[in-house]
Amino acid sequence: MTHVSSRQKITIKDVARKADCGIATASRVLNRSGPTSAEARRRVEEAARELGFSFSAIGRALQSSRSMTIGCLVPSLANPVFAEAVQGVQEALSKTGYQLLIASSNYDGEADCAAISTLLDKGVEGLVLTMVAPERSAALDRARARGIPLSLMFHDPIDGLPTAHVDNFEAAREVARRFADLGHRRTAFLALRFSSSDRSRNRYTGFCDACRACGLPDPALIELSEAEANTPELLATLLGKLDGLTAIFASNDFLAIAVQKAVRLRGKKVPQDLSVVGFDGIEIGRLLDVPLATIETAPDAIGRQAAQTLLDLIQGKDCAQQPPLPFNFRAGATLAPPRPEFRDDDQGATWPPSVHSLETDLKQG
Amino acid sequence: MTHVSSRQKITIKDVARKADCGIATASRVLNRSGPTSAEARRRVEEAARELGFSFSAIGRALQSSRSMTIGCLVPSLANPVFAEAVQGVQEALSKTGYQLLIASSNYDGEADCAAISTLLDKGVEGLVLTMVAPERSAALDRARARGIPLSLMFHDPIDGLPTAHVDNFEAAREVARRFADLGHRRTAFLALRFSSSDRSRNRYTGFCDACRACGLPDPALIELSEAEANTPELLATLLGKLDGLTAIFASNDFLAIAVQKAVRLRGKKVPQDLSVVGFDGIEIGRLLDVPLATIETAPDAIGRQAAQTLLDLIQGKDCAQQPPLPFNFRAGATLAPPRPEFRDDDQGATWPPSVHSLETDLKQG
DNA sequence: CATCCGTGTGAAAACGTTTCCACACGTCTG
DNA sequence: CAGACGTGTGGAAACGTTTTCACACGGATG
Numbered sequence: 001m002t003h004v005s006s007r008q009k010i011t012i013k014d015v016a017r018k019a020d021c022g023i024a025t026a027s028r029v030l031n032r033s034g035p036t037s038a039e040a041r042r043r044v045e046e047a048a049r050e051l052g053f054s055f056s057a058i059g060r061a062l063q064s065s066r067s068m069t070i071g072c073l074v075p076s077l078a079n080p081v082f083a084e085a086v087q088g089v090q091e092a093l094s095k096t097g098y099q100l101l102i103a104s105s106n107y108d109g110e111a112d113c114a115a116i117s118t119l120l121d122k123g124v125e126g127l128v129l130t131m132v133a134p135e136r137s138a139a140l141d142r143a144r145a146r147g148i149p150l151s152l153m154f155h156d157p158i159d160g161l162p163t164a165h166v167d168n169f170e171a172a173r174e175v176a177r178r179f180a181d182l183g184h185r186r187t188a189f190l191a192l193r194f195s196s197s198d199r200s201r202n203r204y205t206g207f208c209d210a211c212r213a214c215g216l217p218d219p220a221l222i223e224l225s226e227a228e229a230n231t232p233e234l235l236a237t238l239l240g241k242l243d244g245l246t247a248i249f250a251s252n253d254f255l256a257i258a259v260q261k262a263v264r265l266r267g268k269k270v271p272q273d274l275s276v277v278g279f280d281g282i283e284i285g286r287l288l289d290v291p292l293a294t295i296e297t298a299p300d301a302i303g304r305q306a307a308q309t310l311l312d313l314i315q316g317k318d319c320a321q322q323p324p325l326p327f328n329f330r331a332g333a334t335l336a337p338p339r340p341e342f343r344d345d346d347q348g349a350t351w352p353p354s355v356h357s358l359e360t361d362l363k364q365g
Numbered sequence: 366m367t368h369v370s371s372r373q374k375i376t377i378k379d380v381a382r383k384a385d386c387g388i389a390t391a392s393r394v395l396n397r398s399g400p401t402s403a404e405a406r407r408r409v410e411e412a413a414r415e416l417g418f419s420f421s422a423i424g425r426a427l428q429s430s431r432s433m434t435i436g437c438l439v440p441s442l443a444n445p446v447f448a449e450a451v452q453g454v455q456e457a458l459s460k461t462g463y464q465l466l467i468a469s470s471n472y473d474g475e476a477d478c479a480a481i482s483t484l485l486d487k488g489v490e491g492l493v494l495t496m497v498a499p500e501r502s503a504a505l506d507r508a509r510a511r512g513i514p515l516s517l518m519f520h521d522p523i524d525g526l527p528t529a530h531v532d533n534f535e536a537a538r539e540v541a542r543r544f545a546d547l548g549h550r551r552t553a554f555l556a557l558r559f560s561s562s563d564r565s566r567n568r569y570t571g572f573c574d575a576c577r578a579c580g581l582p583d584p585a586l587i588e589l590s591e592a593e594a595n596t597p598e599l600l601a602t603l604l605g606k607l608d609g610l611t612a613i614f615a616s617n618d619f620l621a622i623a624v625q626k627a628v629r630l631r632g633k634k635v636p637q638d639l640s641v642v643g644f645d646g647i648e649i650g651r652l653l654d655v656p657l658a659t660i661e662t663a664p665d666a667i668g669r670q671a672a673q674t675l676l677d678l679i680q681g682k683d684c685a686q687q688p689p690l691p692f693n694f695r696a697g698a699t700l701a702p703p704r705p706e707f708r709d710d711d712q713g714a715t716w717p718p719s720v721h722s723l724e725t726d727l728k729q730g
Numbered sequence: 731c732a733t734c735c736g737t738g739t740g741a742a743a744a745c746g747t748t749t750c751c752a753c754a755c756g757t758c759t760g
Numbered sequence: 761c762a763g764a765c766g767t768g769t770g771g772a773a774a775c776g777t778t779t780t781c782a783c784a785c786g787g788a789t790g
Contacts, residue, residue: 056775065374289655377746
């Protein structure tokens with residue numbers, strides 16, 4: 001039944017020799033391509049089975065220039081949103097025989113250029129990308145020049161590249177409207193790596209846009225360092241400086257939960273003293289003591305759509321840009337009206353405070 | 366500067382022709398292997414630059430049978446623990462020029478066999494695996510027979526295969542001891558996909574072992590279906606049936622947080638009415654209203670260690686099994702002594718209730 | 731009986747590399 | 761000056777496939 005551990009790789013030549021036929025015939029039988037006699041089929045199949053033969057994808061790729069591999073680049077798999085998206089890509093691909101070659105950039109623009117090059121050299125037939133700066137990336141241009149099918153994830157449409165995304169701008173507007181409806185006026189937008197993420201930026205601009213449309217003053221923009229995001233104490237002192245703030249929109253759920261913690265540290269309460277809304281819709285948000293209000297998205301669906309688009313592209317269909325995937329505002333107890341005394345007060349310090357002074361304050365503190 | 370979009374792939378032949386030299390020379394220059402004249406170097410390098418040449422990894426792999434690719438199989442990237450581990454593998458590998466080909470099994474033993482075969486066919490030079498059933502997997506045997514370097518993640522040592530793991534058994538014992546020290550007697554162990562995860566099983570046996578050693582009755586074993594895990598209401602009714610239970614050990618943090626939610630749903634409090642300890646040490650646990658007590662592990666470190674071991678193996682060092690990676694009990698407010706009236710009471714129903722009856726109850730409910 | 735066709739077959743080219751080998755130069759040694 | 765040696769060099773083989781091409785064989789058609 002099982003076979004001796006032949007350290008040496010078995011090739012189709014071995015099969016052909018054992019079946020006493022030409023390589024071409026063996027190939028035809030094993031691939032069910034081209035005509036073969038019943039007798040030849042029998043002999044080849046037996047030989048292949050006995051030898052435990054299986055094709056070398058490398059030889060095959062070289063000859064046919066089809067590697068059956070697609071490349072995927074995300075900033076980091078440590079971020080569950082990206083990990084889920086990759087899982088989605090994986091699922092869509094696994095039914096088709098394609099394999100996934102992955103790379104992560106760690107939010108470094110240089111690194112993701114380099115990664116794309118390496119993937120290209122490996123002969124991937126297509127690329128699913130979430131980049132740091134897709135607007136101008138030399139590697140991306142190289143890929144397009146080579147005619148490699150491309151599909152983006154999470155990015156808003158750029159340059160005619162197909163992308164699977166939710167409409168960050170619209171989603172953020174919805175949050176602003178909810179704040180306005182409840183009577184909030186002094187709001188803030190909280191982001192990590194703001195400058196290196198077009199997703200965060202689009203959420204911010206959408207948020208600002210709708211604030212204006214609703215007659216609210218501009219939101220304060222708070223850009224956190226990693227240290228601040230991971231240390232609720234730092235976040236707490238930072239929040240303390242935002243006088244009169246009643247509602248905060250965090251650009252992901254993890255930050256939103258950190259804000260809740262920071263508020264508790266200051267002896268205040270969510271939502272009475274501060275309303276919080278997150279983004280992403282992670283499952284744990286539901287299970288919290290005060291369930292998190294957030295924008296639900298489905299990263300796995302993004303991955304699946306991106307993969308499907310890529311497959312279509314590879315097959316030559318030139319598919320139009322898909323509409324954005326739906327998002328859903330999930331109500332949660334972290335969002336409520338502000339305390340009455342905070343309604344309609346535009347007295348006191350101007351709003352929003354300048355971001356610059358905030359940062360300076362923080363560095364001093 | 367940039368070049369026309371030559372749809373056609375540029376090979377080393379083109380470079381050689383343009384530099385007016387043989388292929389061998391071009392190869393030697395570009396690889397800095399073997400001797401070359403200054404003049405040849407100049408011409409080849411210029412030609413390569415002008416043509417925008419880069420090597421085809423496929424051609425290279427075929428010739429040298431070094432694919433510079435390693436395969437990685439995990440149950441699912443939707444589980445942040447595995448995703449982080451893969452990120453760790455990635456990091457360790459990226460410094461070495463290896464690329465990662467990934468596959469996920471969705472907790473299906475058949476699928477992970479198939480995936481290993483595909484990876485093998487793609488010519489991976491090594492495999493980093495977290496499997497459903499590593500004890501006996503045909504594909505795994507094939508890999509060993511072929512002499513492909515293997516390294517496992519999360520599994521306890523089996524069969525002489527190197528593995529990067531934390532000592533699940535020991536970690537679980539520590540939890541039992543903490544329970545005992547605080548005066549808990551009636552405990553339970555909560556797991557998802559218990560039967561298909563040796564990790565959960567080892568935690569359970571360790572937990573049982575230490576319970577006995579501390580003179581506690583055996584813990585109740587609660588094996589959840591996906592539906593129960595995701596629906597706090599179901600979990601709540603389930604908990605209601607466990608009379609006298611004062612402490613529960615969940616085999617991951619997500620379950621532990623779900624338990625907290627379920628307890629709240631029943632109008633009870635953690636830790637006063639039920640102590641909860643999780644496993645994994647996810648960051649969010651710290652930020653909860655009642656911070657989660659848990660066993661901290663470092664999945665990325667597991668990934669890095671597994672990758673490093675594999676690299677060593679590939680380079681022919683036969684490295685001994687590494688000791689388990691350290692875990693750390695993280696104290697948290699979800700763990701406290703039981704209410705006094707529950708101390709030392711072995712009256713009432715026998716403990717543990719039979720798992721079977723529990724399940725039946727649930728199906729009826 | 732000469733042709734034509736369809737079926738099954740195997741040799742060989744091609745895919746892009748690396749590396750072995752042989753060879754053509756010089757320069758040094760005896 | 762004959763030989764040995766070192767340095768660059770390019771042709772060609774090899775890696776494992778797929779596919780083109782030519783051919784051989786038999787049966788049907790003129």
